[in-house]
Amino acid sequence: MFALVDCNNFYASCERVFRPELRGKPIVVLSNNDGCVIARSNEAKKFGIPMGAAAYQYEKTFTDNNIYVFSSNYALYGDMSARVMAILASLAPEIEVYSIDEAFLKFEGCDYINLQEYGEMIVKKVTRATGIPISVGIANTKALSKVANKVAKKFPEKTGSNYLIDSDEKRIKALKWLPIEDVWGIGRRHAKRLMALGIKNAYQFTQLPDQWVRKNMSVVGLRLKHELEGKPRLDMETAKAKQNIATTRSFDKNYTEYDHLRERITTFSVTCAEKLRRQKSSCNALLIFLHTNGFRSDLPQYSRNIVMKLPFPTNSSIEIAKFAVEGLSLIFKQGYQYKKAGVIVMDITPEETNQISMFENTNPKHKVLMDVMDRLNGAIGQKKVKLASQALDRTWKMKQERLSPRYTTRLSEIITINA
Amino acid sequence: MQTLNTHNIHPLALFSVSTETKLSRPFIDQGISAGFPSPAQDFIDLSIDLNKELIKHPSSTFFGRVKGSSMKDAGINNGDLLIVDKSINPTDGKIAVCFIDGEFTVKRLKVEKDCCWLVPENESYEPIRVTAENDFIVWGIVIYVIKAL
Numbered sequence: 001m002f003a004l005v006d007c008n009n010f011y012a013s014c015e016r017v018f019r020p021e022l023r024g025k026p027i028v029v030l031s032n033n034d035g036c037v038i039a040r041s042n043e044a045k046k047f048g049i050p051m052g053a054a055a056y057q058y059e060k061t062f063t064d065n066n067i068y069v070f071s072s073n074y075a076l077y078g079d080m081s082a083r084v085m086a087i088l089a090s091l092a093p094e095i096e097v098y099s100i101d102e103a104f105l106k107f108e109g110c111d112y113i114n115l116q117e118y119g120e121m122i123v124k125k126v127t128r129a130t131g132i133p134i135s136v137g138i139a140n141t142k143a144l145s146k147v148a149n150k151v152a153k154k155f156p157e158k159t160g161s162n163y164l165i166d167s168d169e170k171r172i173k174a175l176k177w178l179p180i181e182d183v184w185g186i187g188r189r190h191a192k193r194l195m196a197l198g199i200k201n202a203y204q205f206t207q208l209p210d211q212w213v214r215k216n217m218s219v220v221g222l223r224l225k226h227e228l229e230g231k232p233r234l235d236m237e238t239a240k241a242k243q244n245i246a247t248t249r250s251f252d253k254n255y256t257e258y259d260h261l262r263e264r265i266t267t268f269s270v271t272c273a274e275k276l277r278r279q280k281s282s283c284n285a286l287l288i289f290l291h292t293n294g295f296r297s298d299l300p301q302y303s304r305n306i307v308m309k310l311p312f313p314t315n316s317s318i319e320i321a322k323f324a325v326e327g328l329s330l331i332f333k334q335g336y337q338y339k340k341a342g343v344i345v346m347d348i349t350p351e352e353t354n355q356i357s358m359f360e361n362t363n364p365k366h367k368v369l370m371d372v373m374d375r376l377n378g379a380i381g382q383k384k385v386k387l388a389s390q391a392l393d394r395t396w397k398m399k400q401e402r403l404s405p406r407y408t409t410r411l412s413e414i415i416t417i418n419a
Numbered sequence: 420m421q422t423l424n425t426h427n428i429h430p431l432a433l434f435s436v437s438t439e440t441k442l443s444r445p446f447i448d449q450g451i452s453a454g455f456p457s458p459a460q461d462f463i464d465l466s467i468d469l470n471k472e473l474i475k476h477p478s479s480t481f482f483g484r485v486k487g488s489s490m491k492d493a494g495i496n497n498g499d500l501l502i503v504d505k506s507i508n509p510t511d512g513k514i515a516v517c518f519i520d521g522e523f524t525v526k527r528l529k530v531e532k533d534c535c536w537l538v539p540e541n542e543s544y545e546p547i548r549v550t551a552e553n554d555f556i557v558w559g560i561v562i563y564v565i566k567a568l
Binding site: 020021077083084086087126129130131268374407408411415416418419 | 454463476478479483484486487488489497501516524526539554556
């Protein structure tokens, strides 16, 4: 049996743990640079703010309706997510962390436990321990556990935020209830196509002939159909090291100078290298891109990218920044106003399989240096140890005007308790 | 039975050593001698880790800073650091961090049949009676107080 555990309105819930007065109040959370809406509490959804809405277009909606607006506080969300996942891991023999706020649990050889009660216990335990409300869906396939989770989430009072599909009757009832566009793994394109054929819910989808699904939706679609029929086709996936890591940003204003962009590209490279080191990987290639603001048709437009193949795998901030800046110098053109740039590290290999190359290799001293940099930055917090080519002042700080305190990761920002 | 086909083996394969993980062990400087070993050697221990000693449930443990003196007789003073565990049951007599009407407060819980009291530990403060009218939750239970002397 599989359980899909999902945190309800995760980002908003994290904010509420430390601001309990915001329970029941509408909350939205904005993306990096406060650009657009990336999370909404149920109360905020009612005001018709779509996911991804540009924040500035909804300022009036926010103020008129007393909607609480937060910049994304990833230090907080990441820490709260780790807490939830750690508790879940202690409650099941196997866990697959599926996203920051979702995980699959697998119960194998646990036939003796009452899963209905066990699900209730999971809900209670996680919510009590972390303050984050969750929903649990349990079924014998991963896709059905997703369906069960949707039922739990939609009917929290009736289900106690926990729903178990353990009979064909319950399975069919849930599938008939679930609109086709909400089925896990069915993209918008397929949903549209199926709806045009009169397939409105998940149950109707399972009634299609296997051959049709296979032909029109490939083996992936067929696997999903079988999963929804209660035939397990998907198993737990173990965490894989990411295959691409990107650091890209829109600038708060347009940049025309090469030096500005060089600083940005260096900082993006350092961030990518840190991410590589965290997952103990190295990269063998980089992609560097930059472009002007496509919405400003009054300005001359330019957009370019370049792939730099590295002579050896590396995760040194210094090496990656060096090659990235070399790439930038090849694609940068004077006379344009640049709005966005980024570095993507590619062709990622595990750190320890680095080949021993006779002639060219990453400087082995960098490994020690990077280790020290990572530890210093970890201890000080705000990335104080930088490469000299990075800006030292805070001109480049992300726009985070409505950031809440890092209640769980900085001693100076913990809650105040009156006595 | 499988036989080894030597022709398929690459003439020279180089592998680097995995340095992915680290494990520090205590260093025991005893040398190797044939004499009687130190009787302390079997008792080498890792040093005391307060995180491990004080925090039994890291996933549900949070910190808070005290402001005020209503709990001074319980040894909780202004500026102290509270270690709070959200997973512990709020029962009668425990010192709890509560959220009441818009603010966090630390008090001793007194649970009665049909109501609950937040009892200060300082005679110049009055107990607070919690009723249905209050916006109230028990946020967590105080397990340790850390103070600078």
